[in-house]
Amino acid sequence: MTNDLHYKTISELAPLIRDGVLSSVELTESQLDRIDRIDGQLKAYATVMADSARAQARAADAEIAAGNYRGPPHGIPVAVKDLCATNGVRTMGGSAVFADNIPDFDSTVVARFNEAGAVLLGKLNLTEGAMAGYNPKLDVPENPWKEGYWSGASSSGSGCATAAGLAYGTLGSDTGGSIRFPSASCGTVGLKPTWGRVSRYGVMALAESLDHIGQMTRSAADAGIVLQAIAGLDPNDPTTLPNPAPDMTATLDAGVKGVRIGFDERYATEAVRVMESLGAEIVSVTMPANLREYLAAWEPICAAEAAAAHASTYPLRSDEYGPWFREWLRRGVSLSAAEYAEANVLRAALVGEFRVTMRGIDLLASPSTGAAAHPVTPDDMYGTIQQELDPWDFFRFTVPADFSGLPTISLPCGLNGDGLPLSLQFVGHHLSEQLLVQTGHAFEQATGSTICIRRCDPLSQRGRAGVREKLQ
Numbered sequence: 001m002t003n004d005l006h007y008k009t010i011s012e013l014a015p016l017i018r019d020g021v022l023s024s025v026e027l028t029e030s031q032l033d034r035i036d037r038i039d040g041q042l043k044a045y046a047t048v049m050a051d052s053a054r055a056q057a058r059a060a061d062a063e064i065a066a067g068n069y070r071g072p073p074h075g076i077p078v079a080v081k082d083l084c085a086t087n088g089v090r091t092m093g094g095s096a097v098f099a100d101n102i103p104d105f106d107s108t109v110v111a112r113f114n115e116a117g118a119v120l121l122g123k124l125n126l127t128e129g130a131m132a133g134y135n136p137k138l139d140v141p142e143n144p145w146k147e148g149y150w151s152g153a154s155s156s157g158s159g160c161a162t163a164a165g166l167a168y169g170t171l172g173s174d175t176g177g178s179i180r181f182p183s184a185s186c187g188t189v190g191l192k193p194t195w196g197r198v199s200r201y202g203v204m205a206l207a208e209s210l211d212h213i214g215q216m217t218r219s220a221a222d223a224g225i226v227l228q229a230i231a232g233l234d235p236n237d238p239t240t241l242p243n244p245a246p247d248m249t250a251t252l253d254a255g256v257k258g259v260r261i262g263f264d265e266r267y268a269t270e271a272v273r274v275m276e277s278l279g280a281e282i283v284s285v286t287m288p289a290n291l292r293e294y295l296a297a298w299e300p301i302c303a304a305e306a307a308a309a310h311a312s313t314y315p316l317r318s319d320e321y322g323p324w325f326r327e328w329l330r331r332g333v334s335l336s337a338a339e340y341a342e343a344n345v346l347r348a349a350l351v352g353e354f355r356v357t358m359r360g361i362d363l364l365a366s367p368s369t370g371a372a373a374h375p376v377t378p379d380d381m382y383g384t385i386q387q388e389l390d391p392w393d394f395f396r397f398t399v400p401a402d403f404s405g406l407p408t409i410s411l412p413c414g415l416n417g418d419g420l421p422l423s424l425q426f427v428g429h430h431l432s433e434q435l436l437v438q439t440g441h442a443f444e445q446a447t448g449s450t451i452c453i454r455r456c457d458p459l460s461q462r463g464r465a466g467v468r469e470k471l472q
Contacts, residue, residue: 006034006165007457010222013168014072018064024075028057028119031077035121035166038459043139044161046082047089048122053077056119063117072225074117079167081158082123083130084213085202086110093204094126096137097313097320107202108237109171109213109230116229121167124157129306130173130206133324143185144458145420149373152182154206155216159186162216163458169226173203174212176298177369177398180425183410184368187421187458188216189440191223194431195405196241198227199234207305210298210402220409220440224248227433243431251438256280259439261426262361267397271413271424272365274446275439283361288353291396297346298399299331304340307332351404358406358429363439366397368410368423401427409436412449 005027016022032050039045060075080086083093085103087110092098106114113120128135132153143151144164152159155172159182162170172179174192183190191214198213205211215226231245257279263272264287276282288294307314307329314321314329321329358364370393401408406427413424424443428436443449 004165004457005030007218008168009219010072010076010168010217010225011219013076014074014225017060017075018069020065024057024060024064024119025054027075028053028077028121031121031166038164039166042142042144042160042164042166044124044141044157044164044166045079045121046092046123046125046139046157049089049120053119053121060117060119070117071229073113073169073229075119076168077119077121078113078169078171078226079121079124079158079161080110080113080171081126081130081155081173083126083173083204084110084123084171085204086120086123089123091123091204092138094128094130094135094138095321095325096135097317098204103202105202108199108234109203112230112232118229124155124161124170126157127154128322128325129310129328130154130175130178130204131302131306131325131328133322135322135325137322143373145187146373146418148375148377149420150185150376151373152178152185154178155182156185158216159183159188159190162186162188162218169215169217169222171213171215171230173206174214174398174402175206175210175302176395176402179212179214179216180368180398180408180410180423181394183216184421184423185373187412187423188218189220189223189412190214190216190368190410191227191433191436192401192408193227193231193433194241194407196239197231197245197407197431197433199232199237199240201234201236205305205309207302208309209305210302212402212405220411220437220444221249221252223409223440224252224434224437227437241431246434248434248437251434252441254438256439256442259363259435260361261363261365262357263365267366269365269367269413269422269424274443275365278442278446285357285361285364287357288350290353291350291400292392294346294350294353295392295395295399297343297350298395298403300335300339300343301347303328303332304335305332307335347403350400354400354404358427362429362432362435364427366425366427368425369397370394372416372418372420372422397425406430407433407436409440411440411443413443413447414449
């Protein structure tokens with residue numbers, strides 16, 4: 001085994017575990033050791049489940065040795081955002097209000113990881129309530145590429161853990177961009193599925209009509225593998241789609257010849273030209289003219305639905321919330337029914353116009369965010385965006401796919417002048433995740449993006465002697 005075992009992909013490791021070349025116990029122990037050595041500084045994990053992870057790894061090795069191999073996730077160490085209910089393990093949702101919340105059941109996504117034979121390393125830190133600010137009593141994940149830089153808001157622990165080699169696949173949630181923001185900031189692949197493709201049962205809600213559950217991995221193929229494990233109809237979640245999930249990696253090597261990729265020159269990245277060289281047809285499209293006006297609907301919808309989700313604890317326990325999310329909930333409670341209805345009318349209008357934009361193309365290309373990671377401070381993890389960058393620059397690339405429920409994939413596409421990751425996003429049609437995985441894989445093969453990220457160890461970029469010494 002090479003020294004960069006922690007940066008390998010599920011696709012690389014699964015055959016080794018299946019064939020007995022590498023045991024799940026060995027892999028799990030290496031991950032737990034790495035978490036122990038460096039996560040004290042990165043703070044990706046809210047809870048490390050070392051004992052149960054070791055037990056799952058031993059069980060996986062025994063099953064595989066007996067000829068009962070369940071598929072690529074079997075024996076692979078993964079982690080989930082700490083808003084996914086996990087039986088007997090505290091699930092805080094980034095809030096001190098839920099510091100003592102210990103569910104007696106598994107969320108569907110955790111249960112499906114268990115059914116796939118994956119090894120659950122633990123629960124990952126996030127912003128409070130999966131919104132924008134962190135609770136001051138809880139840890140704030142660091143960007144593994146550069147100290148003091150944004151790690152992507154809500155699913156920041158998931159992005160940090162995947163990028164830093166602390167799990168081979170992680171789950172996050174995306175209500176306004178929180179799979180794509182950490183993927184872009186931390187240099188990972190992020191796949192936001194079609195709304196309803198993955199069950200939200202047992203996942204603490206931010207905004208029920210906008211929340212998507214998806215994954216962060218180190219390759220497009222891995223994103224397909226994880227989605228295959230967690231997708232599907234769930235009787236516990238009536239919003240899940242009845243459509244059976246196809247084999248997400250069946251067309252992995254089909255390429256993109258003839259795939260029609262739309263882009264608006266005002267919004268797109270030149271990385272899309274790579275796809276043209278691979279035989280894709282690049283089509284000029286125009287994003288909705290009133291996009292900024294439409295995006296203003298996101299705040300009242302999200303705030304009102306967040307207030308509904310936290311009705312049992314806010315305002316009753318308002319003092320236990322951090323200042324950012326407490327103010328968000330106050331805003332949600334203060335909204336009138338008419339304001340919420342007006343916002344949903346704007347949402348419907350954007351969905352209609354976005355549908356027209358997507359007409360005649362297979363995929364839409366754009367950056368995943370408007371900029372690379374930016375400097376932050378412990379007291380100002382989100383406000384810096386408002387001071388230095390117009391939120392419009394971020395949300396114009398993410399919210400349309402949340403409003404419409406369309407699937408997206410975010411892919412590392414290089415580094416900027418400061419050595420921070422840049423990211424390319426493709427938006428697909430309803431239930432087109434298989435094509436997104438196929439396209440992402442073609443882009444990776446053409447650019448070597450996963451090899452680039454692995455070769456350029458993000459921790460070496462941080463300038464932290466302590467971290468480098470521990471890695472020797």
